[in-house]
Amino acid sequence: MFSFDAQYRKLLGKIGFLALRTKQDKQGEIIFSALAETAPENNAPVIGLAMLDMAKGDNIQAIGRLEKQAALTKEKDDMVQAYMGMALYFDKQMNRAEKTLQEVVDNGSDVEAIKLAQTLLNEMKTG
Numbered sequence: 479m480f481s482f483d484a485q486y487r488k489l490l491g492k493i494g495f496l497a498l499r500t501k502q503d504k505q506g507e508i509i510f511s512a513l514a515e516t517a518p519e520n521n522a523p524v525i526g527l528a529m530l531d532m533a534k535g536d537n538i539q540a541i542g543r544l545e546k547q548a549a550l551t552k553e554k555d556d557m558v559q560a561y562m563g564m565a566l567y568f569d570k571q572m573n574r575a576e577k578t579l580q581e582v583v584d585n586g587s588d589v590e591a592i593k594l595a596q597t598l599l600n601e602m603k604t605g
Contacts, residue, residue: 487513491522503530521547521558528561537569556582556591564598576602 490509497506507530513523524547531540544562548554559582566575575598582595 487517487520491526494523494526498526498529498533503533506530519550521551521555525557525561528565532565532568537565540565541569554581556586556588557594559586560591560594560598563595567598567602572602 490513494506494509494513497503497509506526510523510526510530513520514527517523524543528540528543531537531543541562544558544565548558548562551558559578563575563579563582566572566578579595579599579602582591583599586592586595
């Protein structure tokens with residue numbers, strides 16, 4: 479297995495998210511897949527791949543990917559849970575989405591994940 483230094487993984491992650499923002503999905507997928515392979519404990523590549531799944535309308539794939547990643551860690555990761563809530567929301571699993579997102583808002587410590595979860599909850603309510 480090829481090993482990346484942490485600073486290069488972080489840089490590649492930023493490039494992967496930039497690829498997503500500029501609709502270069504294939505390049506983003508290649509980057510995130512490589513990062514997920516070299517650092518399976520890192521959540522960012524899995525979130526990036528889940529975002530690609532959601533962009534393609536494959537919310538079930540995104541949910542499965544995020545559930546698998548969540549199972550790898552002992553503690554819940556707020557950002558993984560926030561994106562899980564997003565995928566559930568997009569898949570119209572409203573009860574599960576609301577419960578997952580509310581859990582992040584009520585018990586999370588990652589400020590960005592809490593903001594994302596609250597924004598999604600607000601969207602669900604105003605619809």
